[in-house]
Amino acid sequence: MHRLPLLSLLFAPLTLAAQQAAAPHDSVRGAIRAVDVSARTVEVAAGVGLALTVLRLQVPAGVPITDREGAQPEPIGLAALKPGDVVRATFGARPTGFVAYTIERVGRMEPTP
């Protein structure tokens, strides 16, 4: 009977991680749907099958954002994230919503990676 508002829905990786217990945070891998640099938020599209979710993450200043597309990981700014980027993020729940701990850009959502 647990209810969460939209944009804060959970999905498989989160649950599986939680079930493995003692995980200090959840994680998600999905596509950036929107970036609001001034509000420091990103929305990540993900889900299980056709049960889709969009997760909104607050991204405080200082959260490491890394580009892992190249041979060497490189730090990038929030503004460098674009809709369609595939990211892997760790995050935790706060009273104000979900807060990112780390964000890694791992690719682009394209037919040919």
Next chain:
Amino acid sequence: MTRCGVVIVALLAAAACRRPLQPGDPLRGLSAAERARFDSGRGVFDSTFTPETGLGPLFNASACAECHEDPVSGANGDEVERHAAVFNPDSPGLKCDELVAQGGPVFQDSVTPALRAALGIHNEPLPPAATTVAARTTPDVFGFGLLDAVPDSAILAHADADDRNGDGISGRPGRFFDGRLGRFGRKALVPTLREFNDGAFQIEMGITNPSVPVEGTVGGDPLPAGTDPTPEPELGARGLELTDAFVRLLAPPAPLKQKGEARRGRDVFTQTGCPACHVPTLRTGDNPIGALRRKDVAAYTDLLLHDMGPDLADICFALATPSEFRTEPLMGLRLVTQFLHDGRAKTPEEAIELHGGEGSKSRDLFRALPAADRAALVAFLRSL
């Protein structure tokens, strides 16, 4: 004849007399444990859920087998559901909005009495933002375990996004939001059968489970208090695993014996260029289940997205544009009673006639055939 020779002859005779696989049969070669999971999984697949056992509050059906039903569990059905999305072709990055924030992409057509009493609705309302609504028929799921076992590389080998070979066919892979290659669903969104099954419990029946532990919303709004009395998850991991085993191990129905007209139709199928998209055979890769390992599956699909032209276009979905659809598998076609993604065609001939875009050339070749050849092609399709 030697004793060894007698044994060989007996084995060959037994193989020759082996009953062809029927709709709903499991794959051949399962272990006893796999067969037991298949049988138990069929029980879950056939189970009818109620609000007390987790159904809803929003749902399209109360059992997997309510839709996948004709002629047996796992087959197709006559139910048609609603999907909606907004296509923004000029948007950078993701051009498709699946309306997740407004309850999409699947808008359920039924609600439980409790939700009806609370909100006065009979289905999930479509949001005003939805620019396109698509009808989606219920496909069969025969042979889906084999499709799941086809390596990505085998699918990508058929991709030709830029039509470099100049044949007018430019299949490209669908992708899920995490970048993995998609293969299930009419828009080739979902990478694995397990995810497709787990998600379907929540999307189609409102059954939360360890993979999807949260109910959907009503057009983006949380469910009213008291409308979902069953604790989450409403189905446990064991139920998910068994259901997956049933679907995964369902065999594709054996094609009918092709004689005369149907055999000639197979040649016509090739001459009209159909195999460019409806690739006759895919081969599975390594797999922990022996019955799925390194098998040829006569699926007649490339599992790629193709532009089918503006007349068939409806919604976008992730990378798939409104006019792009995954090549529909043709295995088991003889059991199908409505054709194309939305069921608008009532016969295979109609379905061919409605092919556009990359299918136009084959359609035109079909139209130009003598009547006997057209009939032969349809006879071939009706034998699958």
